Amino acid sequence: MKRFSSSDSLAALVSTSSSKEEKTQNQTQGYTKEFQAMLDNLEEEDYTEDATHTAEKKRRLTLDQVKALEKTFEVENKLEPERKQRLAEELGLQPRQVAIWFQNRRARWKTKQLEKEYVALKANYEDLKLNYDNLERQNESLVLQLKELKAKLREENADSSNSVKEEECPVSVSENNISVQSQSHEISDNENSNPTIKDQISGLSSHPLMNWIQLSESRTILGNGFQVYQPHVVKLEEQNLFNTEESCNFFSVDQAPTLHWHFPEL
DNA sequence: TTGTGTTTTATTGCCTCC
């Protein structure tokens, strides 16, 4: 039966002894058996009376009892009925007390385990956070590098287009493609004659970002689908392209599709 | 000595298993 009557609890209480009580027990050793029995009876009567009223006193297990229980707990943290009975007999406790002690002990053990798990998880978290912070710093530095490279690229683009512009701008929009082609030819000639621009252009084309940008541009011209690529960089290059086109008026108004057609968000 | 926080013992109510 799981539930215990108050007399069970009482018996459990009477059967335990605190260290203080042990002292008093030692002190009574000088009494005669009869007197001691009388004292015991009186004590028991007190407890019985207390039980009917209010609080019976709790008594702590002795150090030896606790040690024995701990030892048993280390072996197996749950109790079979026979083991419980045997332990109770060995330690002079009620089986109920042994069961309660194991129950409370399991609760303490669980709390400890949770604490351990918490410490381990916390350490793990700190470790992950450290890694994350490092990665974030790396990322920031890479983004900065990318920005610098983009700026440099824009500068170089502007330089090259300016020198091209100087040659191209005299050509009017109304002029046909042949004129434009001739301008291209002139550029090549110019490239030959002006090593600075040539270096710049070849330097640009050898830039790792340049391939991608060229691809973006070609796709911009060829048509749709380029938006699949990173929009920020595309925009940057569009800006360059747009400026060049605008300044040079490559297309007539009725011929050329506007950039708004390509980029409704602009 | 006393107030206060912690630990230990015990109870209660609910849940699961057989």
Place this chain on the structure above:
DNA sequence: GGAGGCAATAAAACACAA
């Protein structure tokens, strides 16, 4: 439905600073 486990809680015992 009884037995046992667990979570929540009460309350006594204990530790300790002021």
